[in-house]
Amino acid sequence: MSWDRYSTDVLSDDGWRRKAPPPKVVEALRGTVVEEVQSGFVGAVVGVEGRMVKLEDRRGKVRVFPIGPGFLIDGEAVALRVPKARPTTGPLRSASGSFAVTDARARVARASRIFVEGRHDADLIEKVWGHDLRVEGVAVEYLEGVDHLEAVLQEFKPAPGRRVGVLVDHLVKGSKESRIAEAAARPWDGEVLIVGHPYIDIWQAVKPERLGMKAWPVIPKGIEWKHGICAALKWPHEDQADIAAAWQRILRRVDSYAHLEPALLGRVEQLIDFVTS
Numbered sequence: 001m002s003w004d005r006y007s008t009d010v011l012s013d014d015g016w017r018r019k020a021p022p023p024k025v026v027e028a029l030r031g032t033v034v035e036e037v038q039s040g041f042v043g044a045v046v047g048v049e050g051r052m053v054k055l056e057d058r059r060g061k062v063r064v065f066p067i068g069p070g071f072l073i074d075g076e077a078v079a080l081r082v083p084k085a086r087p088t089t090g091p092l093r094s095a096s097g098s099f100a101v102t103d104a105r106a107r108v109a110r111a112s113r114i115f116v117e118g119r120h121d122a123d124l125i126e127k128v129w130g131h132d133l134r135v136e137g138v139a140v141e142y143l144e145g146v147d148h149l150e151a152v153l154q155e156f157k158p159a160p161g162r163r164v165g166v167l168v169d170h171l172v173k174g175s176k177e178s179r180i181a182e183a184a185a186r187p188w189d190g191e192v193l194i195v196g197h198p199y200i201d202i203w204q205a206v207k208p209e210r211l212g213m214k215a216w217p218v219i220p221k222g223i224e225w226k227h228g229i230c231a232a233l234k235w236p237h238e239d240q241a242d243i244a245a246a247w248q249r250i251l252r253r254v255d256s257y258a259h260l261e262p263a264l265l266g267r268v269e270q271l272i273d274f275v276t277s
Contacts, residue, residue, distance in 0.1 A: 022079075023069050023077040023078050023079045024076065024077070024078045024079070025078070025079050025080075025081055026071075026073065026078045026079070026080060026081070027080070027081055027082075027083040027084065028045050028048050028053045028067060028080040028081065028082065028083060029045060029083055030044075030045055030046065030047070030255060031044055031045060031210065031253065031255075032044065032045045032073070033045075033073070033212055034055065034071045034072065034073050034078070034080065035071065035072040035073075036055070036063075036065050036070060036071055037070050037071065037072060037077075038070060039063075041055060041057065041063055041065075042055075042057060043055030043056045043057040043058075043061075043062075043063065044056055044057075044212060044253070045080075046062065046252060046253075048067070048082055048083065049064075051066060051067050051068075051082070052064045052065065052066060052067065053065055053066075053067050053080055056249070056252075058211060058212050058213075058233060058234075059233065059234050059235055060235055060245070060246070060249045067080045067081060067082060068080065068081075094129075094131040094132060095127065095128045095129070095130075095131065095255065095256045095257065096128050096129045096131070096132050096256075096257050096269075109137050109138070109139045110136070110137045110138055110139075110275070110276070111161060111162040112138065112161070112162060112163040112164065112165075112275035112276070113138070113139055113140075113141055113156070113163075113164055113165070113275065114133075114138060114139070114140045114141070114164075114165045114166070114167065114271050114272070114275060115140075115141050115142065115143050115149070115152065115164060115165070115166045115167070116140060116141075116142050116143070116166075116167045117142065117143055117144075117145060117146055117167070117168060117169050117202075118142050118143070118144060118145070118202075119142055120201075120202050120203070120247050120251075121142060121167060121169070121202045122140050122141075122142045123247070123251055124202055124205070124206075124251065124254065124260075125140055125167075125268060126140065127251065127254055128254065128256065128257055128260065128268075129268060129272065132272065133272070136272065136276050138272060138275055138276065143166075146168050146169070146177050146180050146181070147180065149166065149168075149180060149181070149184045149194075150180070150183065150184040153184055153185075153187075153188065153192060158188045158191040158192050159191060160191065162191070163191050163192070163193070163274060163275045164188075164191065164192045164193075164275070165192075165193050165194075165195070165270075165271035165272075165274045165275045166181070166184075166192065166193070166194040166195070166271075167195060167196065167197075167267060167268065167271060168181055168194060168195070168196035169196065169197065169199065169200065169201055169202060170196070170197075170198065170199065170200050170201075171194075171195070171196020171197065171198070172196075172198050177196065178196075181194040181196070193270070193271065193274045195267040195270055195271060196267065197261075197263045197264045197267055198263055199261070199263070199264075200219075200225050201225055201226060202264075203216075203226070203229065203247070203250055204216050204261075205260050205261050205263070205264040206250055206253065206254055206259060206260060206261075207259055207260065207261060210250075210253040210254065210259050211233075211250065211253060216229070217229060217232035217233070219232070226243050226246070227243070229246075230242065230243065230246050233246075235249075
């Protein structure tokens with residue numbers, strides 16, 4: 001009887017030759033957050049060009065990598081692939097979720113208008129509701145601040161068939177904005193509808209997950225909010241050009257109504273109904 005002292009050798013079954021399982025294959029869909037293993041770069045997918053994927057990190061830096069293996073999602077190895085074209089079944093939907101009208105030209109603008117506080121508000125409404133507004137013939141103009149609202153209404157002179165809808169930032173009870181809105185609408189007897197959302201700025205109406213955050217940073221009083229946000233996110237914020245660039249980064253992450261907070265969605269739909277009824 002002989003004893004084989006190597007019978008329990010961990011290498012005896014050639015286990016070392018076994019290959020690691022292939023990584024999970026994931027479509028490089030816009031907004032998917034991945035880490036590129038070699039560089040450690042973490043970013044959200046913002047585009048696919050040929051066999052390359054564009055990633056943007058939370059500071060707005062964009063880098064391009066070859067599509068394929070070499071990425072992580074939540075620590076799990078994955079291989080990215082070019083997204084498949086989605087077949088269209090049933091009626092087409094616009095970015096706002098409404099049925100898209102594919103065979104109609106833009107309607108001549110109505111006399112009624114929607115006013116928003118600033119350019120960023122107008123950009124966001126155009127991106128999500130632009131199709132609906134062109135079909136309905138509703139123009140969106142901006143006030144450059146709610147402080148100008150009363151003067152704008154005096155000049156516009158709302159009337160039946162010439163209604164005005166207004167979207168105001170941070171319209172909460174007792175705020176300066178609420179007092180201005182109440183005083184401005186009073187003389188126009190139902191031909192002006194002023195609604196608002198609770199956010200300090202329209203930026204906050206974009207869901208924070210779209211930017212890889214759990215929540216928007218809280219900015220102390222006394223600090224200009226947009227500059228504070230950029231500073232908290234470590235984005236450039238020296239001048240207005242930096243703020244404009246930051247807004248474009250945010251706007252690029254919005255593809256449809258699903259990327260916006262419900263508190264904004266309902267108010268915009270309410271205004272469109274009001275000026276088109």
